[in-house]
Amino acid sequence: xxxxxDLILGYDFDKWYGYGMKKPIITDTSSxxxxxxxxxxxxGSGKSYATNILFAKICKNDSQGTVYFSDFKQDDQFAYLRxxxxxxxxxxxxxxxxxxxxxxHKRQSGEDSSRDQVTLIWDEYIANILAIQNTDKKKADExxxxxSEILMLGRSLAVRLIISCQRPDAAAFPSGSRLNYGVxxxxxxxxxxxxxxxxxxxxxxxxxxxxxxxxxxxxxLQGSQLEFVKIPIVRDADKMQQICINALTx
Numbered sequence: 001x002x003x004x005x006d007l008i009l010g011y012d013f014d015k016w017y018g019y020g021m022k023k024p025i026i027t028d029t030s031s032x033x034x035x036x037x038x039x040x041x042x043x044g045s046g047k048s049y050a051t052n053i054l055f056a057k058i059c060k061n062d063s064q065g066t067v068y069f070s071d072f073k074q075d076d077q078f079a080y081l082r083x084x085x086x087x088x089x090x091x092x093x094x095x096x097x098x099x100x101x102x103x104x105h106k107r108q109s110g111e112d113s114s115r116d117q118v119t120l121i122w123d124e125y126i127a128n129i130l131a132i133q134n135t136d137k138k139k140a141d142e143x144x145x146x147x148s149e150i151l152m153l154g155r156s157l158a159v160r161l162i163i164s165c166q167r168p169d170a171a172a173f174p175s176g177s178r179l180n181y182g183v184x185x186x187x188x189x190x191x192x193x194x195x196x197x198x199x200x201x202x203x204x205x206x207x208x209x210x211x212x213x214x215x216x217x218x219x220x221l222q223g224s225q226l227e228f229v230k231i232p233i234v235r236d237a238d239k240m241q242q243i244c245i246n247a248l249t250x
Contacts, residue, residue, distance in 0.1 A: 005029045005061045009054070009185065009219055013210065013228035025219055025227045027183055029058060031117065031158040034182025034222060036151055038198065039164045045188025046215035048077035048123070050231050051164045054185075055121055056240045058162075059247035065117035067247045068096040072128035080241045084248035093128055094143060096120055100159060101146045107157040115158040120150075126165040129172040144174050151180035168197050179223075187217035187231070199226070 005028060012023040029035040039054065041047035059067060068086045070093035071078050081087045088096040100120040106112035122128070125147075132140040150161050168178050184198045189212055195204045199218065203226045207218060215231040234240050 007057050007061050010229040010231040013216055013230045016230045025229050027221050029061060031155055034155050035160055036181045037162040037183040038168060038181040039185045040168055040194055041187040042166055047164060047187055048075055049215060050187055051123060052077060053231060053234060056243045059243050062117050065119060067119045068100055069248055070096045070122040073124040081248060084245055086248040097146060104150055104154060104157055104159045117158045117160060119160045119162060121162045123164045125163040126169060126172050148175060148177040151177050167194055182222050184220040187215060188212060
């Protein structure tokens with residue numbers, strides 16, 4: 001029987017500001033559902049902070065899983081991870097993809113029968129793809145093909161992709177693969193062009209006149225459940241970071 005891992009993404013934006021209530025927005029991150037995640041937001045939106053929180057919550061939720069972290073930009077927000085063995089910065093970011101892709105195929109072939117969750121968190125994915133395209137278009141195409149394959153096959157094999165980027169431009173998601181995310185999170189000031197890339201048209205107007213600031217925004221679950229989220233400030237940042245360090249070290 002597949003375990004259910006309910007994860008709190010944040011709190012209901014309208015309840016938070018309208019009634020002072022902390023109503024959690026919850027998603028199942030087990031392999032029962034599509035928990036591939038894309039997290040978007042322009043500079044200053046709180047995207048990196050949200051990535052840190054999501055990372056820690058996933059690790060705390062599923063202590064048996066294995067996590068890999070690709071940090072193309074080497075953002076200072078993730079400097080505390082730099083000594084971890086499964087942290088892959090800058091030019092090494094693709095190494096993590098190759099490892100996770102290899103696990104996917106071992107499971108698909110039956111060589112690996114385990115189903116503990118394997119997660120690749122990839123910060124600044126779009127910038128990474130664009131950088132590769134500038135030097136080796138064939139290699140970039142191969143990277144994107146492997147990402148698409150993980151998105152299509154990963155759920156049933158317990159291999160998950162969590163991507164963070166500013167704008168999810170179609171050029172980095174061939175064959176419509178950016179629509180294969182079960183969890184879509186867009187933080188920061190409303191940007192209709194980003195919404196149009198990831199959210200069905202009939203839901204965009206529901207954003208209405210909400211004014212999102214840092215760490216606030218839109219969540220779309222399984223392509224049909226639209227939520228407005230407030231990501232709270234973590235009171236114990238050291239504890240959060242230690243959870244992430246442990247996850248990339250064990």
